[in-house]
Amino acid sequence: MNQKERIEQYLHKLCKEIGPRPTGSNANRAAVEFACAEFEAGGLSVERQEFDCMNWQNHGGTLKVDGQSATIAPAPYSLPCSVQAELICIRSVKQLRKADLTSKIVVLYGELCQEPLMPKSFMFWNPEEHQEIIALLERGKPCAVITASLDSNELIPVIEDGDFEIPCAVVSKSSLSLLLSGETAELTLRTDRSATRAANVIATYGDGPQKVCFSAHIDTAPGTPGALDNASGVAVLLALAASLRGNDYPYRIEFVLFNGEDYYSNAGEMIYLRSSLATPDEYICAFNVDGVGLRGSNISYSFYECPATLEEAVINLGRQTPEFEQIDPWPQGDHTLFAVSGVPAIAITSSKIFELLKSILHTENDKIELLDIDKLERLVDFLQHSI
Numbered sequence: 001m002n003q004k005e006r007i008e009q010y011l012h013k014l015c016k017e018i019g020p021r022p023t024g025s026n027a028n029r030a031a032v033e034f035a036c037a038e039f040e041a042g043g044l045s046v047e048r049q050e051f052d053c054m055n056w057q058n059h060g061g062t063l064k065v066d067g068q069s070a071t072i073a074p075a076p077y078s079l080p081c082s083v084q085a086e087l088i089c090i091r092s093v094k095q096l097r098k099a100d101l102t103s104k105i106v107v108l109y110g111e112l113c114q115e116p117l118m119p120k121s122f123m124f125w126n127p128e129e130h131q132e133i134i135a136l137l138e139r140g141k142p143c144a145v146i147t148a149s150l151d152s153n154e155l156i157p158v159i160e161d162g163d164f165e166i167p168c169a170v171v172s173k174s175s176l177s178l179l180l181s182g183e184t185a186e187l188t189l190r191t192d193r194s195a196t197r198a199a200n201v202i203a204t205y206g207d208g209p210q211k212v213c214f215s216a217h218i219d220t221a222p223g224t225p226g227a228l229d230n231a232s233g234v235a236v237l238l239a240l241a242a243s244l245r246g247n248d249y250p251y252r253i254e255f256v257l258f259n260g261e262d263y264y265s266n267a268g269e270m271i272y273l274r275s276s277l278a279t280p281d282e283y284i285c286a287f288n289v290d291g292v293g294l295r296g297s298n299i300s301y302s303f304y305e306c307p308a309t310l311e312e313a314v315i316n317l318g319r320q321t322p323e324f325e326q327i328d329p330w331p332q333g334d335h336t337l338f339a340v341s342g343v344p345a346i347a348i349t350s351s352k353i354f355e356l357l358k359s360i361l362h363t364e365n366d367k368i369e370l371l372d373i374d375k376l377e378r379l380v381d382f383l384q385h386s387i
């Protein structure tokens with residue numbers, strides 16, 4: 001099998017055979033086992049770094065306002081519910097501070113639904129305004145919370161938090177007026193939270209006191225085939241690992257498949273941060289690959305805490321590779337874990353991915369057809385030369 005066929009086979013397995021693979025799901029476990037078997041077949045030694053998490057299942061939901069149906073979806077990780085209660089609609093923090101929410105269904109809109117509220121356990125960035133809104137809701141003891149969608153067309157939630165203990169749904173912008181003029185509502189959310197375990201995969205080639213690390217997240221958001229985000233990155237790393245056999249390097253090469261980039265608490269990332277990244281001196285540098293191979297887009301790299309010599313070497317290699325370019329640093333991704341630990345990091349993605357955040361990523365539209373396999377093959381060569 002040549003490299004291109006290999007990459008195609010990996011993508012097919014992850015996106016089509018396995019499908020959506022959110023952390024904690026059976027499909028996620030199947031993806032992890034598949035990757036472990038591929039690394040082992042390439043002669044690497046494999047460790048599964050296990051941790052506790054939640055398997056969240058979504059079987060939909062319904063909302064009726066004074067007898068009329070509204071378009072809603074359960075917020076990701078929400079508790080289930082079946083409630084009938086008085087509605088209270090709130091548009092500002094000021095109003096929320098004074099409102100009596102007890103046993104009501106709270107509808108948040110206006111200034112309260114302008115951006116996602118950070119999950120309670122998210123420690124890297126969690127503004128006080130967000131924490132106050134969540135605390136006021138919890139203290140108010142409503143029987144459910146409904147938030148207006150962040151997008152005019154899609155149902156985009158404001159709250160996505162497995163530690164938030166009030167049933168929560170998102171309502172379409174077009175159904176919002178029904179709620180604002182309504183008095184009572186009946187909300188049913190058919191979801192399920194169950195405790196389970198998941199694992200990061202750490203595969204090692206060669207030995208030596210220091211290592212070069214290549215990482216990609218293997219989990220997806222719920223309900224997406226996750227081709228670009230991030231079967232592409234996993235396929236590139238598996239192909240790279242398979243190409244190492246017979247080569248000697250003066251350091252070991254570590255492959256990390258993070259399990260939790262799209263999980264509310266980043267559970268896999270946090271366990272890796274506390275274990276492997278507790279000894280940052282072992283790393284020479286880390287490449288994180290996420291969202292690569294988008295058709296019609298360059299592959300891009302950006303630098304975090306990198307010494308000038310490393311930047312120069314990567315830039316030189318990039319110049320020799322068609323359709324590669326340097327972009328400015330961007331914060332949201334697993335490369336940040338390395339950077340905050342003081343490990344020189346290089347993030348690799350697609351230059352145009354930032355345009356797809358709302359319409360494609362985390363939706364059922366993130367399909368293999370978005371990917372250009374030739375680009376992925378070129379990236380494997382690029383990474384091989386980087387080593």
Ligand SMILES: [Zn+2]
Binds near residue numbers: 217229261
């Ligand atoms: Zn991603």
